[in-house]
Amino acid sequence: MKIVVQKFGGTSVATAEGRARAMERIIAAKERGYAPVVVVSAMGRRGEPYATDTLIDLVKSIHNDIEPRELDLLISCGEIISTVVMATSLKKMGYAAVALTGGQAGIYTDGNYGCAQILDIDPKPIINHLCQGKIVIVAGFQGICADGSTTTLGRGGSDTTATALGAALKAEVVEIYTDVDGVMTTDPRLVPEAAILSDISYREICEMANQGAKVIHPRAVEAAMNGKVPIMIKNTFSDAQGTLIAENVAERVITGLAHLTNITQVKVGPLDGNDVQLAKVKVLKTMAEARISIDMVGVAPNSIFFIINGDDTEKARTALEKAGYKTVVETGCAKISVIGAGMEGVPGVMADVMESLDRAGVTVLHTSDSDITISFLIKEEDLPKAIKILHKSFNLGKK
C-alpha cells in the first residue's frame, strides 16, 4: 500500500472553493493508486459558527481563565467538525471516507495541554481503515494523553500531525497544502523577484523557519526528518510544482534569506569589578530569571550584548537596572539571516554579505553565525534595502 499524507490548512477547508480544490487533490491521489490520509485544520474565521475562535470567545465570555485541559477539549471540536465536513464532501463525490479524532487515529501525546508533544502513534487504526479502501480524514493539531484526555499540539500543530503520521505510516510523501506556491528564497512582499525553491533540505528549512520564514513549523520538519519522509509544500489553489523538502537535495552556498522584525538590541556595560567574566554570567542569569529569551549573544572585553523580542524591552531594562547594570537598548531592529547548507567550508560568504550591505549604506549592528546560517542585526528601516541587495548579490531571484 502506497500511502500519501495530505494536509489542508484552514484557508483550504474554510470555503467551498477551497474544499473543491482539496477534493481534487485527494481524489487524484486515490485514482493514481495511493491510499490517502488527509489531515485537516479547523475551518472558519472568528464569528463563523464553527470557528475555533468563536468557541473560545464563547467560553471566555463566561470566564477568561479556562483550565488548559478544558480549553484543549473545546478547541479540539474545531478540527473534528472539519473532518466530518471533508468526509461528507468525499461521500458526495462517491468516495468512502472515515473521520477520526486525533485519539481515534492513534496519536498519543504527553499531558502538556496547549503544547503537547506526540509520544507515539499507533498506526493500526488508520491502516485498518485504509485496508477497507477508505480515505482517512484525521483531525489535525490534537491527540490524547495517558488518561484519555484530549490534548492539542500547539504551534505548527496540524503540520506536525501530518508529518508525524507520515513517519509512523511510512508514507511515500507528506503533502502540505497551503495558499502559497512553495518555499520562497525570501519574503516576496519585500523582494518581488523572490523565487520558489524547487527543493530545500530539512536542515535548511528548519533554519529558515526558525529565522522568521512562516512556511512550516520546525517541529513538523523534525518529525518528517526523523522518519526520512519527504515533504512537498504545495498550493491548494494553483498547479505550481511546489517545493520538495528532503534529506539529499543539491546544497547551494546560499539557499534563502529569512528575517525577523521587532527586535531590540541590549548592550550592558561597562562592567566594573575584579571579575568581569562573572559579571557577564550574572547578566545572562538576570535575563533567565526574568524569563526573557535572548539570542545573538556577543561579548566585548568589558560589556555584553544580545538581542531580545521587542515586546520584552521594558521588562529587560527594568530587570537589568534593578540588578545595577548600566544598560543601553536599541529598539526597532531587524535580524536578517542568510541560510545555505553549502556555505560550510566556503570562505568569504560573510565578507561578501558585509561588502554588499556596506555598499548599500546599511549599518550592521552586530552579527552571529552557525554552520549554515549567518545573521545580521540592522535597523528595521534598512530591512527592505538590505534584503533586496542581498537577494540580488547572491543571485537568488527567478532564473
Place this chain on the structure above:
Amino acid sequence: MKIVVQKFGGTSVATAEGRARAMERIIAAKERGYAPVVVVSAMGRRGEPYATDTLIDLVKSIHNDIEPRELDLLISCGEIISTVVMATSLKKMGYAAVALTGGQAGIYTDGNYGCAQILDIDPKPIINHLCQGKIVIVAGFQGICADGSTTTLGRGGSDTTATALGAALKAEVVEIYTDVDGVMTTDPRLVPEAAILSDISYREICEMANQGAKVIHPRAVEAAMNGKVPIMIKNTFSDAQGTLIAENVAERVITGLAHLTNITQVKVGPLDGNDVQLAKVKVLKTMAEARISIDMVGVAPNSIFFIINGDDTEKARTALEKAGYKTVVETGCAKISVIGAGMEGVPGVMADVMESLDRAGVTVLHTSDSDITISFLIKEEDLPKAIKILHKSFNLGKK
C-alpha cells in the same frame, strides 16, 4: 462518598440565567457534602454558533446524506462544548471541575450510530476525579463503541446518560432538571387544574411516557429502575419540590392521564373465505411488511381493527387495498390513557371511565387495557372535554 447525578437540559444551559441556576444546584449539592456528577445537553438553538442544529445544517448544506458514524461524531461536539462551558462556569465560582466526553466518562455503547444503547459503564474515570474533590461534568447523549468511534444515544439520550451513570456509580439520587415543576397528573394546557405528583412509581412513569407524557424517556427510567436509583424531576428555574420517581411509592388507583393525538383508526373487513383467522394474521403481516407500527388491536368475528400514527394513514391504506382488503380509516383520533398501578385487581375502573365519558357525550371508538393502564380511542375534537371530565371524576386536581 455520597454521589448525586444532576442532569441539566438544553434550556438550563443555553442562557446565562439558566447556567446561574444550574450552578446554584450543583454548588448546593457540593456544600451539603455530595459528590456531584453533572450531565449536560447541548446548548443553543439553531443559528447560534455552538448549537447542534447549526453544525448539522453546515454539513447538510454540503451533502444531505451524512454517514451515521460521522453524524454522531459531529453532533457529539455540541455536548462537549456544553461541558467546557459548565466546567469553566464552576471554576469562576471557585470550584474545581473536569469536563469529560462520554468516552472519557467510561460510557461504552453498541455501534448503532444515532440510537446506540449503553452496554457498560466503567465507573473508575469518574470516581478518580471525584476522589480528587472535583465536580465531574459529563457530555450527555454520547458514548464510544468498541472501535473507539463516538456514538450518540438517540431519543432521551442525556436523561439516559444521567440515570445509567446513577446506576453505575450507585448514586443516592439522579436529579433531572428541566423547565417544568415535575410530573403532572395530566397535560396542564388541556386541564388547568392539573397537579404536580409528589411521587410516582417507575412503571407508572414509563407508562405515562409511552402514552404521550413528555417528561422523561422510558429508556432513562429503565436504566434507573435496573439500578434501583431514585430519580427526582425538578425545575431549574423554581424551588418547587419536584416529583420523586422510585420503586415503592404509595400506589393510587389512578395516578395520571396521558394522551396521544394524530391517531388513525383502521378497520379491515368484512373478511371473507373459509379461514377468517388466517385472514386476520395476513392483515397484521401486511402492516409489518409495510413497516407500520400498530397498537390497540381489536378483533371482531369477521373484522380486525387497530390504530396507527396519522402520518402512516395513506401508506397503510395503499398496502391494505393492494392486498385486496376492504379498509375503512378514521383519521383525526386521539388516545387517552388512564394510568395507575393501584388499579390492578380493583373492579369498576373501566365502568367508571365509560360512565364519565358517556355523561359528557364523548363517543368511545374502542378501548384497550393492560395491568396498570386503560386506553380509549376518541375523536380528537373530544379530547379537551374528555380529559377534563376524567381528571375531575378521578379527583386528580390540586388538593
